[in-house]
Amino acid sequence: MAREFPIRGEVIRLxxxxxxxxxxDSGxxxxxxxxxxxxxxxxxxETRRGRQLRPGDVVELGDETVEIR
Structure with missing residues (x-):
């Protein structure tokens, strides 16, 4: 199950x-x-650190899943 991550504004970079x-831990x-x-x-x-994420996008890393809200 994905955990939700709320953002301020319309986008956040990956x-x-x-x-x-x-x-x-760092950039x-x-x-x-x-x-x-x-x-x-x-x-x-995805390999681009600057990829813009919007609400509804889902990021996965190993067994961690984060959904942008």
Whole structure:
């Protein structure tokens, strides 16, 4: 089951979300996670740290799932 992550505004960048949701400790960690191909957005592998996420998008990393609200 996905945990919900509310955002202020219309978008959040993927790197920011990974840090804010506790999936990465730093921007460097987020970048490394993205390079491994382990991060999925809406079921598709994503490597761009600047990818803009909107409410309804789902981010997966390992057994963690976060839905943007």
């Amino acid at each position: 790197g920011q979300l990974l840090k804010a949701a506790g999936l990465a 460097v960690d987020a970048k490394e996670l993205l390079l491994t191909g382990d991060v999925r957005v809406n079921g598709e592998p």
